[in-house]
Every structure is written in structure tokens, then in C-alpha cells.
Amino acid sequence: MSGAPDGEVRLPASLRGVEPVQSVRTPIRLEYDYRPSASAESYLRAYADKRIIGHRSPVDGAVFIPPRGVDPRHGVAISEEVDLPDTGHVGNFCVTHLPIPGRKGLEVPYVSAWIHLDGAAVGFLGLVRGCPTDEVRIGMRVRAVWKPDDELGTTAENILHWEPTGEPDVPLERAGNRSFHASQPDAGGDTGGEADA
Amino acid sequence: MDEAPLRADLILEYPFTRTTGPVVGAFLTGLREGILIGIRRSDGTVMVPPAEYDPVTSEPLTEVVEVGQAGEVVSWTWVDPPRPQSPWDGPHGLALILLDGADTPMFHAVLVDSPGELATGMRVSAVWREEREGHIADLAGFSPEVDA
Numbered sequence: 001m002s003g004a005p006d007g008e009v010r011l012p013a014s015l016r017g018v019e020p021v022q023s024v025r026t027p028i029r030l031e032y033d034y035r036p037s038a039s040a041e042s043y044l045r046a047y048a049d050k051r052i053i054g055h056r057s058p059v060d061g062a063v064f065i066p067p068r069g070v071d072p073r074h075g076v077a078i079s080e081e082v083d084l085p086d087t088g089h090v091g092n093f094c095v096t097h098l099p100i101p102g103r104k105g106l107e108v109p110y111v112s113a114w115i116h117l118d119g120a121a122v123g124f125l126g127l128v129r130g131c132p133t134d135e136v137r138i139g140m141r142v143r144a145v146w147k148p149d150d151e152l153g154t155t156a157e158n159i160l161h162w163e164p165t166g167e168p169d170v171p172l173e174r175a176g177n178r179s180f181h182a183s184q185p186d187a188g189g190d191t192g193g194e195a196d197a
Numbered sequence: 198m199d200e201a202p203l204r205a206d207l208i209l210e211y212p213f214t215r216t217t218g219p220v221v222g223a224f225l226t227g228l229r230e231g232i233l234i235g236i237r238r239s240d241g242t243v244m245v246p247p248a249e250y251d252p253v254t255s256e257p258l259t260e261v262v263e264v265g266q267a268g269e270v271v272s273w274t275w276v277d278p279p280r281p282q283s284p285w286d287g288p289h290g291l292a293l294i295l296l297d298g299a300d301t302p303m304f305h306a307v308l309v310d311s312p313g314e315l316a317t318g319m320r321v322s323a324v325w326r327e328e329r330e331g332h333i334a335d336l337a338g339f340s341p342e343v344d345a
Contacts, residue, residue, distance in 0.1 A: 008259060009219040009220055009223065009259050009261060010259055010260050010261060011223060011261050012234065012261055012262055012263040014227075014230065014232050014263055015223060015226055015227060015230065015232075015234070015261070015263075018226060018230060019226075020219070020222050020223070020226050021217060021222050021225035021226040021229060021331035022216060022217055022222055023214050023215060023216050023217060024214070024215060024217055024221075024225055024331065024332060025212075025213070025214055025332065026213045026214070026215055027210065027211065027212050027213060028209075028210070028211040028213060029208065029209070029210045029211075029282060030208070030209040030210075031206070031207075031208050031281075032206070032207035032208070032209070033204060033206065033207075034204060034205045034206070034207040035202060035203070035204050036202075036203050041202065041203055044203055045200075045203070101212050102210060102212065154203055155205075
């Protein structure tokens with residue numbers, strides 16, 4: 001009936017010859033009032049003392065960070081907190097060359113990485129600085145760089161970034177996520193990582 | 198006394214811009230030009246705002262038609278106060294408005310001062326902003342028609 005060939009859109013006279021709109025702004029903004037869970041609250045308060053807390057599974061001793069109060073593999077509650085060191089290795093990483101619109105204080109290129117703390121079965125996200133981006137590698141040993149003591153708060157932002165320690169790398173076959181074989185001797189609740197290498 | 202529970206503001210923003218395609222683009226072009234358009238459906242009726250495909254038969258729709266700038270309130274509600282991110286600063290009505298020449302109503306604001314000024318069946322007409330860019334906010338809303 002309307003019969004335009006090939007599905008071509010036919011415009012009324014009033015819209016012919018004017019510059020067509022081809023894109024539209026559709027910004028989304030979500031405003032949350034964040035209240036941490038009990039386990040997240042302990043984790044955040046410990047940061048103010050430059051401590052990093054994990055949760056140890058009652059099933060096999062695997063340590064999870066951040067602590068969530070549960071071992072997601074077995075569906076069991078966790079209440080045992082353990083202190084983790086501020087050293088570990090890069091389990092995986094990404095070099096970002098495009099800036100995030102609206103994000104301040106993060107110059108490109110930057111390296112975001114899964115940081116696997118010594119003694120933890122899983123990694124958590126951090127920035128790696130202190131070496132050229134093309135020298136970052138899986139298994140590289142890193143340590144936390146903290147904010148000055150008088151700027152510490154109840155926030156994970158206390159850790160500005162992670163820097164190389166210069167120690168020998170963790171071998172590739174032992175780097176990264178070990179939560180799915182955490183019951184093996186080198187990955188449970190003891191130090192893991194370097195110490196039992 | 199225990200410490201007060203922790204809390205923090207957490208704000209996520211996505212500054213999306215998306216492409217419109219020719220049909221939605223025509224609607225937005227119309228807003229910028231100060232006219233309202235719909236699209237003719239397979240059964241000959243006119244749908245406002247336009248969609249690319251017929252909602253019943255799924256056929257591609259291609260005939261963009263201009264509709265009137267005034268119409269009738271089919272249904273309405275009163276918003277007081279608007280939520281923080283509302284496009285409107287103060288209390289206002291929201292209504293389904295059946296524009297002259299359209300067969301489906303469109304949703305927009307009716308700019309009156311109190312809910313007592315709203316009624317199903319009342320006539321309203323478009324109020325345009327001075328500065329327009331091809332966005333739904335180019336249409337400030339609708340106001341009651343003044344009897345001639």
C-alpha cells in the first residue's frame with residue numbers, strides 16, 4: 001500500500017531537504033546509596049589500618065578476597081577472617097589505551113590486573129604501575145603502594161596501585177586463579193604462591 | 198557504642214549516544230523542526246511516535262506522515278514532586294495524548310499548575326522550546342487549548 005521501494009522511508013514535505021537527525025543522546029545515571037554487608041564492612045574497616053582481609057573456606061581452606069561471607073563453590077557460609085599480605089602476583093592483565101569518558105586521574109595507557117595475593121585462591125582487581133606497560137606479564141610479583149598514612153580511609157582506594165617487586169616470577173602454571181583446585185597442597189589456606197614454590 | 202555503619206555514594210554513568218535509523222530519526226528531525234510525525238501502519242492507521250515495524254504484522258513501515266500539534270487527553274496522572282532526574286522541574290501532569298490525525302496516543306507532559314486543571318477528553322496543544330536539537334525534550338509539553 002504505502003509502497004516505497006526497498007523499504008525506503010518516505011518523508012512528508014515538511015521534512016524533505018532538512019538535515020536529518022541521525023543520533024540521539026541517551027545518557028544513563030544510576031545513583032546508589034551503598035551500604036556494605038557485614039563482611040564487606042570488616043574488609044573496608046581493615047583497610048583503614050592497611051590490612052587486607054580474606055575469608056577462609058571451612059571446606060578446604062581456600063581464601064577468598066574480597067570476603068563475601070560465603071564459599072560460592074560449595075554454597076557454605078564463611079565466618080573465618082584471615083589477614084592477607086600486600087604482596088602477590090599478576091594473574092592476568094589488560095592494557096587500556098582509550099580513556100573512560102568522565103573518568104579523572106587515570107592517564108592512558110594504564111594496566112588493570114587481577115592481583116593474586118599470596119595465600120589467596122582468587123584474584124582481585126588493581127592497577128599496575130611502576131614499569132613500562134609492555135613489561136607487565138602474567139606471574140609478575142607485585143606489592144601494594146598505599147596512600148600516605150594520614151590519607152587512609154575505610155576504602156579499597158587506600159591502595160593506589162601495585163608495583164613490581166623485582167622478585168622472580170611465579171611460574172605460569174601456578175599463576176592466576178586457583179580456586180577450582182584450591183584443595184591441592186600448594187593452594188589452600190597456607191601461604192600459597194612463592195613461599196611453597 | 199559501635200561505630201556508625203559505613204555508607205558511600207556510588208554513581209554509575211553511561212554517556213551513551215545511539216544512532217536512530219531513518220524512522221526514529223525522522224521523528225527527532227520533526228521535533229527539531231517543530232512538527233510531530235507518525236507512521237502509517239499496514240491497516241492504514243497512523244502510529245505516533247513512529248516505529249520501524251508494524252507491532253502486529255511485523256511488516257517494515259515506511260510512510261512517515263505529519264500529524265497535528267494538538268489533540269485530546271486520553272488518560273493522565275499527576276506527578277508531585279518530580280524525581281531528581283526528571284526533565285521537569287516542578288509538579289506536572291503526564292498524559293496519553295491522541296494527536297489530531299493519529300490513531301495511537303503519545304505520552305508527554307501537560308503543563309498545568311494543578312491536577313484540577315486536567316481531565317480526560319480535554320484538548321491540549323504542543324509547547325515547543327526555543328532551542329531545539331532533535332530530542333524529545335525539544336517538546337516542553339502540552340498546554341490546554343484556549344477556546345477560540
